[in-house]
Amino acid sequence: MDKKILEIQHISKSFPGVKALDDVSFSVTAGSIHALVGENGAGKSTLIKVLAGIYHPEEGELILDGEKRVFKTPHASQVAGIRVVHQELKLVNTLTVTENIFLGNLKYKGHLVDWQAMEKAAQEMLDSMGVVIRANEIVENLSVAKQQIVEICKAINGECKLLIMDEPSATITLKEQEIMFEVVRKLKSRGVSIIYISHRLEEVFELADEVTVLRDGKHIKTLPLEEVDRKKLIALMVGRELVNEYPKIKVEIGEMALEARNICRKGVLNNVSINVHKGEIVGIAGLVGAGRTETVRAILGIDKMDSGEVYLYGKKIVNNTFEEAIHRGLGLIPENRKEQGILPIMSVKNNISIVNLGKILEKGIILEKRETRYAEEYTKKLNIATPSIETEVQYLSGGNQQKVIIARWMLQNSDIIIMDEPTRGVDVGAKTEIYELMNEMIKEGKAVIMISSELPEILGMSDRIFVMHDGDVVGELDVSEADQEKILAMCV
Amino acid sequence: MGKEADVKIAPNSFGVYLSKFTKEYMLVFAILILGLVFAVVSPYFLTVTNIRNILTQMTALAIVAIGQALVLICGAFDMSLGQNVCLTSCLAAFLMKMCGWGTLPSILAALLLGALIGCVNGALVAYLEVAPFVATLGTQMICKGTAKLITNASPIPGMPDNMAWLGRGNLGGSNGLPICIVIMLLLFLLFAFILKKTRFGRNTYAVGGNREAAYFAGINVKKHLTMVFTLTGFLASFGGIVLLSRLNSAAITNGNLYEFDTMISCVIGGVSMSGGKGKIWQAFLGAMFLTLFFNGMSMLNVNSFIQDVLKGVILIGAVLLDIFRNKKR
Numbered sequence: 001m002d003k004k005i006l007e008i009q010h011i012s013k014s015f016p017g018v019k020a021l022d023d024v025s026f027s028v029t030a031g032s033i034h035a036l037v038g039e040n041g042a043g044k045s046t047l048i049k050v051l052a053g054i055y056h057p058e059e060g061e062l063i064l065d066g067e068k069r070v071f072k073t074p075h076a077s078q079v080a081g082i083r084v085v086h087q088e089l090k091l092v093n094t095l096t097v098t099e100n101i102f103l104g105n106l107k108y109k110g111h112l113v114d115w116q117a118m119e120k121a122a123q124e125m126l127d128s129m130g131v132v133i134r135a136n137e138i139v140e141n142l143s144v145a146k147q148q149i150v151e152i153c154k155a156i157n158g159e160c161k162l163l164i165m166d167e168p169s170a171t172i173t174l175k176e177q178e179i180m181f182e183v184v185r186k187l188k189s190r191g192v193s194i195i196y197i198s199h200r201l202e203e204v205f206e207l208a209d210e211v212t213v214l215r216d217g218k219h220i221k222t223l224p225l226e227e228v229d230r231k232k233l234i235a236l237m238v239g240r241e242l243v244n245e246y247p248k249i250k251v252e253i254g255e256m257a258l259e260a261r262n263i264c265r266k267g268v269l270n271n272v273s274i275n276v277h278k279g280e281i282v283g284i285a286g287l288v289g290a291g292r293t294e295t296v297r298a299i300l301g302i303d304k305m306d307s308g309e310v311y312l313y314g315k316k317i318v319n320n321t322f323e324e325a326i327h328r329g330l331g332l333i334p335e336n337r338k339e340q341g342i343l344p345i346m347s348v349k350n351n352i353s354i355v356n357l358g359k360i361l362e363k364g365i366i367l368e369k370r371e372t373r374y375a376e377e378y379t380k381k382l383n384i385a386t387p388s389i390e391t392e393v394q395y396l397s398g399g400n401q402q403k404v405i406i407a408r409w410m411l412q413n414s415d416i417i418i419m420d421e422p423t424r425g426v427d428v429g430a431k432t433e434i435y436e437l438m439n440e441m442i443k444e445g446k447a448v449i450m451i452s453s454e455l456p457e458i459l460g461m462s463d464r465i466f467v468m469h470d471g472d473v474v475g476e477l478d479v480s481e482a483d484q485e486k487i488l489a490m491c492v
Numbered sequence: 493m494g495k496e497a498d499v500k501i502a503p504n505s506f507g508v509y510l511s512k513f514t515k516e517y518m519l520v521f522a523i524l525i526l527g528l529v530f531a532v533v534s535p536y537f538l539t540v541t542n543i544r545n546i547l548t549q550m551t552a553l554a555i556v557a558i559g560q561a562l563v564l565i566c567g568a569f570d571m572s573l574g575q576n577v578c579l580t581s582c583l584a585a586f587l588m589k590m591c592g593w594g595t596l597p598s599i600l601a602a603l604l605l606g607a608l609i610g611c612v613n614g615a616l617v618a619y620l621e622v623a624p625f626v627a628t629l630g631t632q633m634i635c636k637g638t639a640k641l642i643t644n645a646s647p648i649p650g651m652p653d654n655m656a657w658l659g660r661g662n663l664g665g666s667n668g669l670p671i672c673i674v675i676m677l678l679l680f681l682l683f684a685f686i687l688k689k690t691r692f693g694r695n696t697y698a699v700g701g702n703r704e705a706a707y708f709a710g711i712n713v714k715k716h717l718t719m720v721f722t723l724t725g726f727l728a729s730f731g732g733i734v735l736l737s738r739l740n741s742a743a744i745t746n747g748n749l750y751e752f753d754t755m756i757s758c759v760i761g762g763v764s765m766s767g768g769k770g771k772i773w774q775a776f777l778g779a780m781f782l783t784l785f786f787n788g789m790s791m792l793n794v795n796s797f798i799q800d801v802l803k804g805v806i807l808i809g810a811v812l813l814d815i816f817r818n819k820k821r
Binding site: 357 | 688689691694697702709710711
């Protein structure tokens with residue numbers, strides 16, 4: 001069991017101004033699942049790109065399966081048996097599963113492409129993974145998790161010694177996650193070595209045999225998973241002891257702030273009632289597709305509801321458009337930061353002021369000095385790490401982008417903040433900072449609704465929890481009576 | 493990761509300002525070089541008359557290019573602009589010459605029609621979600637056909653004297669500053685201000701940069717797009733009126749290919765085709781470069797077919813330059 005499939009020795013790689021990898025050495029045991037963790041900017045992506053032959057290290061050696069290797073091109077790395085499944089899927093959506101798996105690696109019968117043989121081989125491969133996917137299905141008709149499995153099949157089609165998975169679970173749901181874990185374990189049992197990168201520590205503990213921690217481009221530690229617990233692992237990643245991962249404070253719960261009663265949308269929401277008080281954080285748990293996002297969209301006037309009522313401080317309101325909801329003091333931090341949240345090519349400054357432009361207008365004219373002042377105030381208050389407030393938001397890390405979006409609604413001074421997956425793709429340190437901001441909000445008497453697929457977060461930060469399933473609220477729990485098993489049992 | 497480590501120079505220093513300026517307005521140097529070349533080959537080129545000529549020639553195109561820049565920044569583009577210019581100038585001429593309308597009502601009717609065409613474009617694109625290319629190509633054809641119908645495809649010459657000042661009048665005597673140049677410059681100033689200093693401008697960049705995120709920041713994206721298209725249609729018809737006054741004649745060739753020429757102006761100036769990026773003055777410089785280039789070429793008696801070829805070369809060259817500049821970053 002102690003044979004090493006990969007030995008990384010003294011690898012260094014610099015970019016102008018940054019040492020992305022600084023003398024990194026560790027090895028991966030053959031036939032194991034090796035987790036690679038670290039905060040954004042720790043050097044995980046750079047290391048993977050070195051292994052994949054995309055970057056060339058200035059120093060150091062790679063030894064794959066006992067042989068010293070230098071990968072000049074991505075192709076060389078693939079030929080040597082290293083395959084990477086990227087976070088963003090690289091499938092052609094309009095082609096079939098078979099076509100995708102054999103893309104660039106077609107089988108021939110004479111001079112003609114042999115689709116029959118490929119479809120048979122693809123189906124065998126899928127079946128052996130224990131998942132129900134038809135090889136002639138068009139990829140875009142599959143769920144994200146199944147697409148991921150197709151991606152894995154594509155990667156291991158041919159000789160694969162080492163499979164690298166870059167945050168494969170970032171976009172899939174809890175339920176689908178299990179399917180993918182099964183596939184990963186199957187691969188392991190077949191003797192494939194796997195490097196698994198993830199922000200979610202739960203899955204590291206569930207899947208991995210050993211773990212390597214990187215921080216600021218340096219190798220911090222490699223150790224078997226039995227020798228570490230969650231708290232210690234976080235401390236290694238962040239470089240300091242995180243006193244409390246979920247620093248939830250209790251403040252006095254005030255009057256009812258927002259109440260939605262019997263919201264219906266045909267085929268999506270079925271008599272959904274939720275509510276939140278001033279000074280309270282309400283968590284909405286459930287699987288993707290349970291109607292969580294749809295509920296808040298209906299409340300905010302983004303989608304039309306068929307029936308149902310919304311009350312704000314006891315007064316009935318009707319939000320016909322999202323703008324109306326904003327004017328009434330509601331705010332939304334949307335689910336997909338990249339697509340719905342940031343204005344990527346605008347500066348940090350402009351991103352912060354975009355919701356409440358009125359605050360920097362004087363007689364209809366933008367006062368740039370005032371805008372700069374607010375931007376500086378909020379980047380400081382929210383600890384947003386950016387070279388300057390003029391930097392385009394696309395160049396910031398996920399956590400800092402999220403903080404920029406939170407800053408918008410703090411500048412707008414919304415009373416009721418709805419956060420949809422507020423910490424997705426955000427690293428541990430920044431996560432805790434976002435939780436602290438939620439604390440700030442309730443301290444000021446605001447109300448927070450948090451949708452999340454991460455149960456520890458729901459349990460750690462909420463006062464009260466609604467559980468949704470299939471367009472229905474199936475349970476309302478006080479946090480004191482809730483635990484993971486209870487919520488999970490309601491979810492499915 | 494490497495991207496985050498930007499070179500750090502003290503903010504607001506002169507060096508930063510200069511490098512930003514040269515990056516955004518690189519065309520200034522191209523125009524200077526081009527002017528120098530033409531001046532060397534043709535003694536007539538650098539005369540006051542010719543420079544006035546060039547500036548006057550570019551007015552209509554430049555005014556329409558403001559509108560094209562607005563839609564481009566907002567993440568769309570408008571293929572109907574050229575025929576909008578054509579139809580609105582023909583309509584004004586038709587009303588004045590054939591229907592006996594007064595000058596002012598005719599012009600107002602033309603401007604109204606221009607805005608309406610833009611509004612239809614905007615509504616199609618924003619509310620009915622037709623692709624900008626298809627929607628504006630459709631209105632382009634409708635405009636073209638309507639212009640032919642009302643003019644019978646024959647020119648309408650000799651506009652009333654009371655609209656001559658707009659395209660042919662001068663401030664300060666017959667050798668003074670042409671009024672249309674002044675109007676053009678004022679319009680550029682106005683729209684540069686609107687884009688930089690108002691909510692409307694900021695929202696235009698936001699919608700062009702990421703339409704969905706703009707919506708989630710509380711911007712009424714559909715309404716905004718419609719407004720931008722409407723404004724652009726209005727500017728096109730205004731360009732049409734200036735052209736009508738300058739040429740003193742309406743013909744179905746008025747504004748021909750302006751949709752492309754304005755797009756080329758914007759793109760070589762540095763306005764991004766993918767939305768969310770660009771300055772109004774870049775469109776101005778682009779229009780100036782184009783006009784200058786073809787003025788010089790004609791002066792040197794270069795075959796007009798070759799000029800067409802060169803136009804294509806310039807467009808591709810400018811886009812490539814832009815791509816390389818962005819890659820280097």
